[in-house]
Amino acid sequence: MTTKRLTGKLLTALLLGTSILGSAGAAFAEDVTLNIESWRGDDLAIWKDKLIPAFEAKNPGIKVVFAPSAPTEYDAALGAKLAAGSAGDLITCRPFDKSLELFKKGNLADLSALPGMENFSPVAKSAWQTDDGKASFCVPMASVIHGFIYNKDAFDKLGIKVPETRDEFFAALDKIKADGTYIPMAMGTKDLWEAATMGYQNIGPNYWKGEDGRAALIKGEQKLTDKDWVAPYEELAKWKPYLGDGFEAQTYPDSQNLFTLGRAAIYPAGSWEIGLFNTQAQFKMGAFPPPVEKAGDTCYISDHTDIGMGLNAASKNADAAKTFLSWVASPDFATIYANALPGFFSLNSSPVKMEDPLAQEFVSWRGKCKSTIRSTYQILSRGTPNLENETWVESANVINGTDTPEAAAKKLQTGLDSWYKPAK
Amino acid sequence: MAADIRPKRPFRWHIGVFLAPAVLVYTAIMILPLAGTLQLSLFRNVEQHQVFVGLANFRTLFGDPNWSVGFWNALRNNTWFFIIHMLVQNPIGVMLAALLSSPRLRFAAFYRTAIFVPTILSFVIVGFAWKLILSPLWGVAPHLMDLVGLKSLFTPWLGKEQYALTALSLISVWQFVGIPMMLIYAALLSIPEEVIEAAECDGITGLAQFWKIKLPLILPSIGIISILTFVGNFNAFDLIYTAQGALAGPNYSTDILGTFLYRAFFGFQLQTGDPNMGAAIATMMFLIILGGVCVYLFLVQTRLRRYQF
Numbered sequence: 001m002t003t004k005r006l007t008g009k010l011l012t013a014l015l016l017g018t019s020i021l022g023s024a025g026a027a028f029a030e031d032v033t034l035n036i037e038s039w040r041g042d043d044l045a046i047w048k049d050k051l052i053p054a055f056e057a058k059n060p061g062i063k064v065v066f067a068p069s070a071p072t073e074y075d076a077a078l079g080a081k082l083a084a085g086s087a088g089d090l091i092t093c094r095p096f097d098k099s100l101e102l103f104k105k106g107n108l109a110d111l112s113a114l115p116g117m118e119n120f121s122p123v124a125k126s127a128w129q130t131d132d133g134k135a136s137f138c139v140p141m142a143s144v145i146h147g148f149i150y151n152k153d154a155f156d157k158l159g160i161k162v163p164e165t166r167d168e169f170f171a172a173l174d175k176i177k178a179d180g181t182y183i184p185m186a187m188g189t190k191d192l193w194e195a196a197t198m199g200y201q202n203i204g205p206n207y208w209k210g211e212d213g214r215a216a217l218i219k220g221e222q223k224l225t226d227k228d229w230v231a232p233y234e235e236l237a238k239w240k241p242y243l244g245d246g247f248e249a250q251t252y253p254d255s256q257n258l259f260t261l262g263r264a265a266i267y268p269a270g271s272w273e274i275g276l277f278n279t280q281a282q283f284k285m286g287a288f289p290p291p292v293e294k295a296g297d298t299c300y301i302s303d304h305t306d307i308g309m310g311l312n313a314a315s316k317n318a319d320a321a322k323t324f325l326s327w328v329a330s331p332d333f334a335t336i337y338a339n340a341l342p343g344f345f346s347l348n349s350s351p352v353k354m355e356d357p358l359a360q361e362f363v364s365w366r367g368k369c370k371s372t373i374r375s376t377y378q379i380l381s382r383g384t385p386n387l388e389n390e391t392w393v394e395s396a397n398v399i400n401g402t403d404t405p406e407a408a409a410k411k412l413q414t415g416l417d418s419w420y421k422p423a424k
Numbered sequence: 425m426a427a428d429i430r431p432k433r434p435f436r437w438h439i440g441v442f443l444a445p446a447v448l449v450y451t452a453i454m455i456l457p458l459a460g461t462l463q464l465s466l467f468r469n470v471e472q473h474q475v476f477v478g479l480a481n482f483r484t485l486f487g488d489p490n491w492s493v494g495f496w497n498a499l500r501n502n503t504w505f506f507i508i509h510m511l512v513q514n515p516i517g518v519m520l521a522a523l524l525s526s527p528r529l530r531f532a533a534f535y536r537t538a539i540f541v542p543t544i545l546s547f548v549i550v551g552f553a554w555k556l557i558l559s560p561l562w563g564v565a566p567h568l569m570d571l572v573g574l575k576s577l578f579t580p581w582l583g584k585e586q587y588a589l590t591a592l593s594l595i596s597v598w599q600f601v602g603i604p605m606m607l608i609y610a611a612l613l614s615i616p617e618e619v620i621e622a623a624e625c626d627g628i629t630g631l632a633q634f635w636k637i638k639l640p641l642i643l644p645s646i647g648i649i650s651i652l653t654f655v656g657n658f659n660a661f662d663l664i665y666t667a668q669g670a671l672a673g674p675n676y677s678t679d680i681l682g683t684f685l686y687r688a689f690f691g692f693q694l695q696t697g698d699p700n701m702g703a704a705i706a707t708m709m710f711l712i713i714l715g716g717v718c719v720y721l722f723l724v725q726t727r728l729r730r731y732q733f
Binding site (some may be wrong): 025096097102187188190191192193244245246247248249250251254258265339373376377381384385386387388389392393396397400402403415418 | 472489490491527555558559560561562564566579582584585610621668669671673674675676687692693694695698
């Protein structure tokens with residue numbers, strides 16, 4: 001513990017050192033230079049080769065530098081830089097409380113009046129707003145959509161139709177299991193979050209009716225022990241026999257490999273997998289949204305806001321930065337971004353044309369289903385015990401069969417009740 | 425006055441000068457952070473300001489079931505982790521050392537090195553390698569057990585609540601068994617030949633010689649090993665973190681004080697870190713270890729008989 005603190009301080013000192021050097025270099029440039037803070041090191045090439053040139057071509061006089069740090073260090077490093085006044089002009093925003101905290105501390109500027117913000121729906125903006133929804137402080141960039149990716153070759157071989165209702169879904173699983181060539185579903189409970197994120201938050205919105213249920217939960221009108229919130233756990237408990245041998249010790253990369261090696265037929269997914277799966281899988285893939293109860297029911301999908309961009313309140317180039325943010329809010333940016341990163345979907349209201357068929361399939365659900373975000377992310381995970389963490393643990397328990405759906409729901413609600421008092 | 429009459433001894437500066445570097449370095453990197461942690465545990469963040477709250481954080485830790493259940497669970501798991509090490513690691517270490525010190529054993533140097541190598545491996549490698557070995561999908565463990573017809577005994581150990589902690593403890597034992605082995609081996613080598621020869625003249629050989637002559641002579645070393653194991657186990661964190669993640673699944677069954685502290689102090693996913701509660705847990709860990717070491721120093725070590733040769 002003592003060494004941890006010391007390395008933390010050393011890290012801060014190092015970061016301070018590098019950022020001071022960085023800004024010294026910028027001072028000599030003639031144009032205005034904007035620095036972007038981000039944790040998405042994976043996207044460096046996309047920013048450098050596609051996004052920034054596209055912006056600079058339209059806005060001469062503004063130079064943009066994308067300067068990412070490691071995902072696990074991002075929050076601590078950003079906090080230290082903001083405190084020291086050496087952070088970049090543009091700050092990539094984590095969803096919900098982490099960014100809200102920065103806004104409350106005065107690190108992020110209010111962007112409610114930014115030209116371009118009107119391009120986003122209230123759900124898209126909800127991740128970067130104050131609790132009352134009055135002030136927005138980050139431009140929504142991308143979301144990820146949950147659903148199921150399936151092995152098309154396997155479905156064709158076994159003569160299975162893409163399931164639309166839950167009965168069809170379980171019938172398909174039964175058929176795959178009876179055939180024995182494929183593991184019906186590739187998911188493990190070892191890493192816990194698969195069970196919660198690809199399981200509970202994936203199929204749940206169909207039960208709790210998306211935003212309606214989520215808002216009612218926050219207002220305190222519904223409880224996690226209500227039928228609509230326990231039912232997804234009951235379905236999860238039924239998944240157990242369709243998972244691979246030893247799924248209790250199967251990790252997230254194990255599940256990905258099982259599916260891309262063609263050993264499993266269905267993968268409960270998030271759209272962020274598309275890029276990786278396209279390069280690894282040797283078979284045709286398709287996707288379907290979480291099945292509904294009866295054909296024709298309204299479907300709900302988890303279209304989770306994941307990444308946004310805000311303005312450092314202490315930026316000396318605020319005007320240039322706002323020009324950039326307005327561009328981020330434009331359909332131009334959305335088209336380049338969504339095509340470069342299939343699976344990270346633009347939150348822009350104007351439809352974006354995408355080339356990747358799997359990504360197209362995912363995004364087409366926005367047209368026929370209602371979007372919501374993960375139920376535990378806004379407001380409800382601020383206290384102790386942390387609802388999101390508990391949901392991970394309990395979802396895994398339900399699938400492992402060590403907790404009944406009712407017991408799991410009761411634990412979550414008791415934990416939430418211990419600190420959360422809904423505003424009346 | 426007697427003191428006035430006695431000739432004044434010159435102040436011995438060199439003692440201070442020679443002690444200074446060690447004292448300064450130790451104070452800067454051990455004592456100050458420790459004091460900082462203790463201080464942090466007495467404060468709480470209220471509206472962005474650190475406010476002195478006395479022992480309120482400890483009252484929360486033990487009085488609020490949201491914290492106390494997790495704490496006692498971690499302490500219980502940690503104790504089990506320690507018991508496994510004491511029951512498995514140290515006896516095996518002593519046994520290996522006894523075998524290695526046998527003059528008839530060939531390739532002793534090779535065995536010694538091979539058994540000691542895991543100790544210098546990184547936790548990340550050990551955690552990752554064992555996760556793969558025990559993997560029900562691609563691991564060698566199910567395959568090897570199949571070869572000897574024991575496939576039915578295989579379960580995904582790291583994913584089952586009832587086995588995960590024991591499995592991890594045994595992995596840790598595998599990694600660290602070299603340390604007691606080396607220490608005991610050194611102690612066994614330092615037993616003088618005359619003592620052994622005298623025993624042989626009295627007709628004490630073989631196992632009886634080990635139990636009656638060698639074991640009493642290495643007891644102080646075993647005591648040191650026990651206390652090292654105790655301190656190491658109650659500070660453990662890395663293996664659980666690399667093998668099971670910060671939530672120490674399944675269902676917190678592998679949560680030990682180190683991982684519990686990590687989640688409280690640094691936060692995890694949507695959980696924001698609370699350095700003050702984290703410091704309170706760190707303080708409890710410090711007190712537990714301090715208590716254990718004191719028990720050893722005052723109750724056990726004073727009763728151990730030492731032999732001078």
